[in-house]
Amino acid sequence: MADSVGTHDLVLRGARTIDPETGLDGVCDVAVDGATIIAVAEGGNHALRGHAEVDVSGLVLAPGFIDMHSHCRDYASRALQVCDGVTTALELEGGEIDVADAYLKAAAEGSPNHFGFSASWAVVRMAVCGLDVGAAADPFMEYIGDPGWHRALSRDQTPRLLDGLRRELADGALGIGVLLGYCQEASADEYLSVAGLAAEMGTATFTHVRELARPDSGIFGAAEAVTAALATGANMHICHVNSTSTRNIDHVNELVGRGRDQGLAVTTEAYPYGAGCTGIGAEFLAPDALTYQGLEPGDIRYLPTGERVSSVARLNQLRAIDPGGIAVIDFLRESDPDDLGYLMRAFLTAGTAVASDAMPLVPASGDMTEPIPWPVPPDVLTHPRTAGTFSRVLRWYVRELGLLDLTEAIRRCTLVPAEILRDLAPDMARKGRIQVGADADLVVFDPETITDRATYDEPTLTSAGIHHVFVAGIPVVRDGTLLVDARPGRPVRGAG
C-alpha cells in the first residue's frame, strides 16, 4: 500500500495506456502497490508519487500478454517469452499428469512469469495404457509414437482415464489438454466423455484437433470439437487454428462462427507463422499422412541436427530413433500469397486469441536434458514463435499489414485469453486489464519499433521495442534488458 505520504511502490508516467475492457486509450499515470494496480490517472496526474517512477511517455502501456499455449518449462525459454511481453505463460494444450507436482516444481525453480498447467489427456491415457510415464522427463514426447497408447481404450479403461483427469482437476489443473490429433485411435465416444467431464466439472478442454491426421475431411477435427460443445455443453477451445486448419481455414471459421452465434462455447487461438512444430514421430508426420497434406519430407526440418529431411527413408529412420525429436514443418508457405492469405484469415475471426505454442529449446548437442544458459547460445534451435509471436503480431499484422488495429491486437493478446479462461481460473478476472484492482502485469513498448527478431534460422533472437515488462509489480525487463534474477511468477490455478 501507499505509505503515509501517499507514495506508491511504482508510478509509470505518461504512456498511452490501453485497457481493452473499458476502452481506455489515453495518456495516463499508473500507480502500483505490491502486485496490484492502485490508480489509473487519465490525462497524467503529477500528484501520483512513487518510490520508483518511470517516464514512459511516447510509449504504449498495455496489460502483459497472456499466452494460453506455452510448452516452455525451463528458465531460458520462459525468459525468451518474457522478452516478447508474455507475463503469463500457460501449458494448456499438452498439460501434466501430476499438476500438483508441476506447480511445486515451477515454484521451487522460480519463474520470470506466471505459470499454470492443464490436466494431460494424452499422458494420463498413456498411463492407463500401461506406459511408464513416471520414468520419462517428457512423457508425451518420449511416447509420442509408441504403439502402446495408439489403440482404442477398452471399456474399463475409459473410466480410469476420466478418474485420472478428475483427480488433476481437483488438484487445480486449468482444464483438460487434449492432444487428440496425435491419437487417431481414440474414439469419438472417448472424446465426448472427456468433454462431458469438463462440462460436469465446470471447466474447459484445449484440443489439438484431428485435422492433420485425417485425409477424408478438411474440417472433421474442428467439427468434432464443435460437436462436443453441442453434445455436452462443455467449453471447447481449439488450439492453433492456423496450423490444424491450414488451407481449410475459411470452412473452419464459418463452422466455429456459426457455432458461436448459436451459443456454443467454442473458442480459438492462432499464431502468426506458416510453419508448425512438434515431435517428428507424430502420426500426422508419417509419410502417407504427409502425402495427403500435400507435403514432402523436405518440408520438415529436424532441429537436433538442423537438417532438412532428405527422403522418406530418412524420415522413417528419424521417426524410429528419435520420435520426440523436435521438428519444424512448413504447413503453409509464407512466401506464397495464397498461403499467406490462409494464415492471415486464421487470425481474423472475432475472439481468436494470440497464443504462441512456444516450444522447448534444442541445444546443438540434441540432448534435451542439457541445461540452456542465458543468454541463449546462437546454435540453440527452436521454432521462432517461442521468442517472437506477440511482437510479430504487433509488427506485422498491425504496423505493416494493417490487418488489426493496435487496440484490437492488444485485446487478442490480453483480454481475450483472460476471458476464455475466466470461468475456470478465478485469477483471470484480474488479468488482461489496466484498471484499479487489476494485477500489475504490464508491458511497455514502442508501437513504431516493436518487432520480432527470431527467424527460422536464428530462432532465439529476442524481440525488440519492448522497453519494460512487469510481473506482479516487479520489473523483469527494464530498458529493454532482461533482469535475470527476477522470478516473480506465481501460479495460476483452476477453481478445483
Ligand SMILES: [Zn+2]
Ligand atoms: Zn498442438
